[in-house]
Amino acid sequence: DGGITQSPKYLFRKEGQNVTLSCEQNLNHDAMYWYRQDPGQGLRLIYYSQIVNDFQKGDIAEGYSVSREKKESFPLTVTSAQKNPTAFYLCASSIGQPGYGYTFGSGTRLTIV
C-alpha cells in the first residue's frame, strides 16, 4: 500500500545533540512538507520541497535543516540551535500544488531530556 512512513515513532535525545527524523513516501508525490505541532496549537510549517534538490523555509525554519536528494525521501534534522525542540513532528506529501490536500505520515514525537 502506498503511504508515508515516519520513523521513529518516539525519539528521546539529550539537550545539545542533533537528531534526524526520517520521512519516506512511495506515493510518487512531488511535494513534501515538515510541520511541527505543540500541545493545543496548530500545525506550523518548518520546511517544504516541491522538487528534488530544492526546498524552501517555512514559518519556523530556524534551528532545523532538510535535504531532498531523492523524490521519496525528505529527512529533517533538528539541530542544537533549536531552542525548544520537544514537539510532535509531522511529514506530509502532495501530488504537486497542494490543491488536492496532503497525505500525512503518522508522526514522530521528539522529547529532549
Added chain:
Amino acid sequence: RKEVEQDPGPFNVPEGATVAFNCTYSNSASQSFFWYRQDCRKEPKLLMSVYSSGNEDGRFTAQLNRASQYISLLIRDSKLSDSATYLCVVNTGFQKLVFGTGTRLLVSP
C-alpha cells in the same frame, strides 16, 4: 490577524445531536479548502474537500462562502466516534496549506 481562525471549543454534544463548526480565512485569493480530522496524538486525516457549491458526504456537509470568507462543517446524528479535533485548512496559493488550530468536539453518550 491569523490566516485561518477557528473556535477552539470544546463543543460538548450528546449522541445524535447536530453540530456545526465555522472557520474564517483572511486571504480572499485562497483557492481550495479542506476539513481534516485529527484524533488525539495522531496525524491529521482528510475528512473532505470543500467546494463552492457545497458538498455532502454521509452525515457530513461542508459549505464555502467566498463573499464572507468562511467555511463551515455540519455533522448530523453525532456518534461517539466523531469525537476528535477538526482542522480547517486553506490553500492560499503559495505552494502550501495553512492550518487552523482546530475545533475540539466531544460527543457523549
